[in-house]
Amino acid sequence: EIVPVSGVALSRNDARVTITRVPDRPGVALHLFQPVADANIVVDMIIQNTSIDGHTDLTFTVPKGDLKKTLEIVKPVAADIGAERVLSEENIAKVSIVGVGMKNNAGVAARMFEAMAAENINILMISTSEIKISCVIEDRHGELAVRVLHDAFGLDIPPPKKRGT
Amino acid sequence: EIVPVSGVALSRNDARVTITRVPDRPGVALHLFQPVADANIVVDMIIQNTSIDGHTDLTFTVPKGDLKKTLEIVKPVAADIGAERVLSEENIAKVSIVGVGMKNNAGVAARMFEAMAAENINILMISTSEIKISCVIEDRHGELAVRVLHDAFGLDIPPPKKRGT
Numbered sequence A, B: 001e002i003v004p005v006s007g008v009a010l011s012r013n014d015a016r017v018t019i020t021r022v023p024d025r026p027g028v029a030l031h032l033f034q035p036v037a038d039a040n041i042v043v044d045m046i047i048q049n050t051s052i053d054g055h056t057d058l059t060f061t062v063p064k065g066d067l068k069k070t071l072e073i074v075k076p077v078a079a080d081i082g083a084e085r086v087l088s089e090e091n092i093a094k095v096s097i098v099g100v101g102m103k104n105n106a107g108v109a110a111r112m113f114e115a116m117a118a119e120n121i122n123i124l125m126i127s128t129s130e131i132k133i134s135c136v137i138e139d140r141h142g143e144l145a146v147r148v149l150h151d152a153f154g155l156d157i158p159p160p161k162k163r164g165t
């Protein structure tokens, strides 16, 4: 059996910003992101789901150290475009499974979700690409999530780093 | 200047399924995806944004030919977990910009959103990875989106395929 997943990645450096109920019309995404880009803020994830009733939420993640500045930039723009609120959360981690062989394999996603569910880890956001499935979870579940995903996909846990090396 | 974007990809084979207002508690994602996986249905994108008031929407895409079967599988599960509705849409296309050099570059995302906005193309969903920014748009805008993204990022449009080759 080809092992579809070759590794697990954990990222804890980012905070999430969500602009709720943005009007779903052309130009809105541009309006929100241009000022963030102009401020040279590094954006990792951008997630927007399908709108319902003409509005949707737009979430993106930035380094925790840039959160304050990002909120200062985004809040006036959000008001401009008639969005409802700007929310943020710092205590998140992004855990991802990575694999060349897992392209479009719903079974792989299901197994990841099963590993989370078995430990009662709530999945806050999901985003995928052909080689990666990422789940955002609460930061406090980070190491546990990495361990259970290694188990779920038969991967060896890397040995702990020695101090001083 | 390093060109951050090396290519544009268009995918028109998929339909989207959205389960609205799923309860945001552990096990829900598993519950929805396991039966889809068991039916060997190929899933491309999975998108879940942060929940508001304990509920969120879960969207995923499947080949258009599998939409009917997917809905038959998902509807009873959605009812089971107390979700609100199951919606679907076939007339979508996924246009992506791909590039090794664009990691976390908010300016690249902004430029993509600007290209869409300039043509009045509404961005229905957004999903990102380190090497790819994908926007789901209406299917009818597919070729236009590819053209304007090539222009926006200074890429040559590949020559049209000759008939008979």
Ligand SMILES: C[C@@H](O)[C@H](N)C(=O)O
Residues within 6 Å of the ligand: A022, A023, A024, A025, A026, A027, A028, A029, A030, A048, A056, A058, B113, B116, B121, B122, B123, B124
């Ligand atoms: C919500 C936002 O993505 C909007 N649909 C746009 O095209 O900019």
Ligand SMILES: C[C@@H](O)[C@H](N)C(=O)O
Residues within 6 Å of the ligand: A113, A116, A121, A122, A123, A124, B022, B023, B024, B025, B026, B027, B028, B029, B030, B048, B056, B058
């Ligand atoms: C909504 C869904 O992702 C849920 N939070 C879960 O963990 O399964």
